[in-house]
Amino acid sequence: MSNLNEEVSIKLVGKLTLLMPFLQEKLNLQLEVKRTIDETLYNYEIQSRCTDLVASDIEEKAQIYLACKKLEGLSEKTIKNYTLFLIKLDKFFTKPCSTISTMDLRMFLAVMSKGKQASTTNGYVTMLKGFFGWLHGEEYILNNPAYRLKQTKVPRVIQEPYKAENLERLREACITEREKALFEVLDSTACRISEIDNIRLEDINWQERSIKVTGKGNKERIVYFSTKAKLHMQGYLSIREGESKYLFISERGSHEHIKVRALQLILAKIKDRAGIDERVHCHKFRRTQATRLLNSGMRIEGVQGILGHTTPSTTQIYAQLSSENLRNEYRKLVV
Structure with missing residues (x-):
């Protein structure tokens, strides 16, 4: 059906809705009316008398x-x-x-x-x-x-962090220094994969174990990494081939800085070696670290800053208090 036929069909539905207001709240019925009109117009080619309004x-x-x-x-x-x-x-x-x-x-x-x-x-x-x-x-x-x-109500699904046992299996499945460095950076910084892709050596503060990363909307923030991450990052840098201002680089060709898809493939290989059924992806590391920090007593505002979220409500989707911590928090406030 041509665009003009489609336009006429939509206009007819609009006119009918004005004549019969009950259609306004019944989208399925509107669609049924439109299908009937479309079938009627199928064998016709509509032309407009006024071309300047068609553009x-x-x-x-x-x-x-x-x-x-x-x-x-x-x-x-x-x-x-x-x-x-x-x-x-x-x-x-x-x-x-x-x-x-x-x-x-x-x-x-x-x-x-x-x-x-x-x-x-x-x-x-x-x-x-x-x-x-x-x-x-x-x-x-x-x-x-x-x-x-209007937006459709979407059922809220609680996304689980990594199980502790599976996290250790993934850690043990890392073979190369690059894999170990990537895993520990993901696990400790709670960075987005696109942020890890763009980590430059000049943005790393080894003494404070911190990295300046650029997140969504080109907003900069400071994230922190663990001692394990520091050791494996330095180990990787000491043996990698090729010069680059970026932390993670390709092992082939001109050794350009690695892309997001390549980092995801590295993680997929680690998952296959670990032999776990749990879904493994980069955002789950963010959720795991956020939950870990929250359960360790960090305020929601602090976790929000680590993740680079604009509002605490977004952070609450990622992080969830354990049932034990919820009980302890309740007992602090209620006698």
Whole structure:
């Protein structure tokens, strides 16, 4: 079906919703109405009498929006995700941003979210709210069609840290100094894998056992590493081939600094050798260290600083008090 057919279909659903307000709260029924309209229009090719209203200006506005987001310090990965999403938005609509309605966006979400998890759909809603909220704030549009979009409630799943036994199996499965250094840095610093990828030698303070890392939004923070990590890092540096300003480098070719995917593959090899069933990934080291620090008595604000989170609520998702610590905390406050 052509873009114009799709546009007419969406507009018809919008008109019917105005005539029959009960449709407003019944998205499934709206989609059923749209499917019926789509089937009816299937054998027809719709043409517009007014071509100047058909052109989309999403691409033009998106470029300005993304430029503003770069100035705000959003990471390259976030900018890339926004770019890909706005390209899909531009392909879906063939009309100016000022004519896009809430119903249009709901239909767009219905198409985009087919077969996706609720958390993914919520991500789309967040990006739509961000883009159209910016358009409204900059007075490109009079009304914000994304304002009334609702996010889906996602059941909160408690993510478990590594089991102590499995953590030791992973440690024993490390063979090379590079593997041992990577493991101990992951275990003690609670860094993101992308932060470890970019550790430079000049950012390491060996005396204080600390590293200056750059996290999301290009925000710098100080993380700390263990004595084991220090010994294996220095051991790795003493035997590695090739010169580089980065800590972890490739063992082949020009010995350039290692990429995130390569670090993940190293971790996968360690997991295979350890022979454990538990899922092994870098973020789980962050969760494990956060839980360890919290259970050792560190305040949530301190753990938040170590992880580089903007709000304590994000930290609470990563870290969880053990049942024993919860009992002790309760007894401190309640007689």
